[in-house]
Amino acid sequence: MADVRDVTYDLLRSHDLTTIFGNPGSNELPFLAGMPEDFRYVLGLHEGAVLAMADGYALARGSSALVNLHAAAGTGNALGALTNSVYSHSPLIITAGQQVRSTIGQEVMLANVDAAELPKPLVKWSCEPSCAQDVPRSISHAIHIANLPAKGPVYVSVPYDDWAQEAPEGAQHLLERKTASAGALSEAQLAELAEALDGAQHPVLVLGPEVDAEHANDDAVRLADRLGAPVWIAPSASRCPFPTRHRSFRGVLPAAVQGITDALREHDLILVVGAPVFRYHQFVPGEYLPAGARLVQLTSDPGEAARAPMGEALVGDVKDALSRLAGAVTPGLRPELPPLPERPAARTAGERLHPEELFALLREHAPEDAVYVKESTATTGAFWAQMDLSTQGSYFFPASGGLGFGLPAAVGAQLAHDERQVIGLIGDGSANYGITALWTAARYRIPVIVIILKNGTYGALRWFSKVLDAGEVPGMDVPGIDFAQIARGYGVDATSVRTGAEFTAALKSALGAGKPVLIEAETELTEP
Structure with a gap:
């Protein structure tokens, strides 16, 4: 009969999680010892760098990355880097070693006290399995919830004596499980939004990182072209969702209330896609929207939709919505925007590079x-x-x-x-x-x-x-x-x-x- 460790490696392999980023400690050794040959361990010298490397790998790859941290100490070292993963919606699968089950309550050396609570509220979900037989299911749970909208990092703490325990019956079913989001705008919602865009005098698009993450950049270009609308990148930009020399591109919005209102003042309909409304930074208070403007947000993140201080929100698949919307709006209602002016010459400095x-x-x-x-x-x-x-x-x-x-x-x-x-x-x-x-x-x-x-x-x-x-x-x-x-x-x-x-x-x-x-x-x- 397979043990918990073997089944877990099979589970990770079934999700193409064969690269492990880590900096090991004693609690992690029973899992890592005799690692299968088709797995790759990428060693970092500090857990903050380990997690950021995994984050960059996941962002570039467009799917999950596996991180192995050392108990509470290693988790603590990684928490600063974890804040970026939360807001970039990186589906990191973070595991941490734990002391043997019988000693956790004694708070012996390297016990992760209240392990599931330690990374909150930064992770989307966290747990310490209630018994060794629940470890494979818990890691499967973590992988699926990390990748369902809105994506985000998850955390599982595993006592190191669990790995050698006998795997539960039926664990092989976990290797065949698949989950996928099926949320999309209804035909009525799509038609209403297309009608609003067609009827607007001066619509504007504000695009966020989810557009780039979902490979919807080309759909955004089609929509902008058919609308004849300018395009801004949402403030605090962590990705680039639109070509920067396209005739519609206007730049990155400032991360301040009044700054955004001033930039969008000429527009009567603001469509925000794949971004929070809005990620402010510099405190410059003012009116949230220009007078008479309507704001509609498209996002896959219910949290982003719920916490916005203004506007309407539609929660669903961003790429699907952009693609269908680009085909639903009426082209030619507005004149084509002029080409961007020539880029100003780069400034130079004296003794140093500008x-x-x-x-x-x-x-x-x-x-x-x-x-x-x-x-x-x-x-x-x-x-x-x-x-x-x-x-x-x-x-x-x-x-x-x-x-x-x-x-x-x-x-x-x-x-x-x-x-x-x-x-x-x-x-x-x-x-x-x-x-x-x-x-x-x-x-x-x-x-x-x-x-x-x-x-x-x-x-x-x-x-x-x-x-x-x-x-x-x-x-x-x-x-x-x-x-x-x-x-x-x-x-x-x-x-x-x-x-x-x-x-x-x-x-x-x-x-x-x-x-x-x-x-x-x-x-x-x-x-x-």
């Missing part, structure tokens, strides 16, 4: 379908001003704003992409949160390119201190860090550059290297 110049050089020399994982918050405006993004899955940004996602996520994303080059654009303040991921990149020869935009300070915080009129604040600067030397210490080839010519040469060399490379670029301080 971020706009760096992004313009990337646009010129990087592959057209490159994937950018960005965590340089002070260069957001420069990035959107200069980059051309037209391919699905080309952009990832920390969805909660917490640092430490970018560098490890770039490593994980490259692990998921054999056919596309992943480029991490990481601020020097951000890089230190996930720097250990460089070791993983070197250890597994993952050919990610990491570009450190080094300005010696927390640039976004400097800008925010002006917004808040906070004056001079301590702890803003991070001078004297040699990232090229650190990278070489972890086994990654690295170089430092200060000019456009040096950056171009380093980038061209890295693109053909077939191994991880870090480029430290001295950059001018800019504001988001």
